[in-house]
Amino acid sequence: MSEMTYRDALNLALKEEMRRDPSVVTFGEDVALYEGSFKVTRGLLAEFGEERVKDTPISENTIVGVAVGAAMGGLRPVAELMTVNFALLAMDQIVDHMAKIRSMFGGQTFLPMVVRMPGGGGSQLGAQHSQSLETYFMHCPGLRVVYPAFPADAKGLLKSAIRDNNPVIFLEHELLYNSKGEVPDDPEFLVSFGRANVVKEGTDVTIVAYARMTVLALQAAAELEQAGISCEVVDLRTLNPLDTETMIASARKTGRAVVVEECWRTAGLGGDLAHRIHEACFETLLAPVKRVAGLDVPMPYSRKIEKLCIPQPESIVAAVKEVLHGN
Amino acid sequence: METRLRAVLPDQQLIRLYEQMVLSREFEESCAEQYTKGHITGFLHLYSGQEAVAVGATAGLHKDDYILSAYREHAQAIVRGADPKRVMAELFGKSTGICKGKGGSMHLFDPSLNFMGGYAIVGGQFPIACGLAFSAKYRGEDRLAACFFGDGAVNQGTFHEGLNWARLWELPVLFVCENNFYGIGTEVHRSSAIPDIHKRTCGYDIPSEKVDGMDVLAVYAAVKRAAEWVREQSRPYLIEAVTYRFRGHSMADPAKYRSAAEHEVWKARDPIPAFSKRLLEEGIVTQPQLDAILEKARAKVNEAVTFAEESPWPEDGAVWEDIYV
16 A cells, blocks of 8 residues: 555556556546646646647547547557547537447447546636536446546556446546545556445435545545434445446435535536435335435525535535534 | 449339438428328428438448438438338327337437437437447457447537547448538538548548539448448448438428529439439339339338327327337
8 A cells, every 4th residue: 555646646547558458548638748637637648748638729529539449449548638528519429429329229339438527616726627527427328437536546446447348537626636645556456447445434414425525525424423323424436337326225224315416506416316315215114215416507606605606514404414403 | 523323222122212212202292281281390400402412322232231310310310221110200200100109300220220320419319320330349359339429419529429439449330421412501611620521530540532423323332341441340431422412491481591503503413303313224124113113112101101190199108108118
């Protein structure tokens, strides 16, 4: 084990997989010479050369489409979109091509490709650079959607994504890049898709979260522990495939659940998760599932009011108390 | 003066081009009939009139070269070698279809023939062609990606992104525009600031040329020459093949935006009789041989229809298959 940041864990995953498999290539805006806007691709150009680590024009739709074609041609491309916000320019290639090609061509091909996208709010980047679009991707069949919370998962999940034969949307939270954690050194350390992680055991309330929301949920759980409330925190890790079993088993055990999502509340993924829990645990639930979500507003810039739009540990604490004691 | 056919290709290959055009036409006209009978449903975009492009271009490519096309691609697939039976079954939505009935008319695909798909979002194939060309170059394979598209696609961002990218990364992509003058009902001069589509590559330093898309041999010669250049240089090239569709955009389109006079002018240039006339004039075939080719094509198409009719529907369980690996 080594202590490293989420950023360095991702960087290490890329390096290990590129060393292991010459069919892995990576490209995107500023990934090579500039070493990535968030420096996730630091050192890659120096080690692997310009054949395998490539800068691209600012053409997001084509970045994804080139990865689709390259994957069809037998490579394992890892494309980077500078941020998830720019994925909106690539939605045609993501939704109409990357997600559908295997199915609409009758299973005659497959796309072993990854599109990495940093995202999330909280950095005062304004409405166009602060979005959480995970629901968009989760809604679309044919994609895998991964969103790690911790450095170890970042490494293990990215390595699994690169080895996976399905097209993977790999989300990275911009506010987690500097977070630190213990990461296994083993170059064969992989984290399987579709396995949620119970990151804290508890007995009173289940908190279901992903990515940065898991980190906030743990902070909330620690605070609630002081007040004698025992929370179990489930980190989904992958949104597709979705490990409903772990989430439901936990909700069954505690009888109460709070679902935390960073995306907009309306039609957000938390509504789907809450529904799954209600459907499976209706008889044993002691209270309706509570949702903590982003506000249904375009993100404001000012940090004083931006904070109101993103779930905070306090909002999770309040929601847990509500499912325990009512409003 | 027209080039003599025999100066370009041996007799057997010339006859093969003719057979392929006839088969394409017969297949498409049969599709129209099956559509009116309700056996083929959904969108159906027929290729009648444009045969010289698919047939000439495919003959000018290597078998290893990738081909990508849009949604008017039945002939592209069949000329590349796809079994008409399995293509027709696909259009019928049967499990024996080339994509198991999951794709339909607009999404034919056969990787064993390097036929890498029909794409139905206008311009969706440009980036994918670049990606396939990149993989070929990266792996040191001697193959290019031939990317077919219509005149309507040149106003999509992906066209410009793809041209820029292919030139920047020096990718072996042969762009082939089938300019049939209409994006559904909008004529080229009403959608493109420069109606001469081949001129639109000048901003990307990509050489291009215009070819008569009603002349199968002209298309063949242009594509063969361009493909050799693309392979040697590992750089993109664009061919604009000027052609005409004899039917509407799809079966749902009566094409009232085109004048009868215009239609007649182009019908008079039908690539199939135009080519048979030359074959006869040069003594490469006899009329009975031409008749036999037509009969053979009709029999093949009828066989395809019977196969499609008699094939089973997909099982209900197929709905969950082939989405993930």
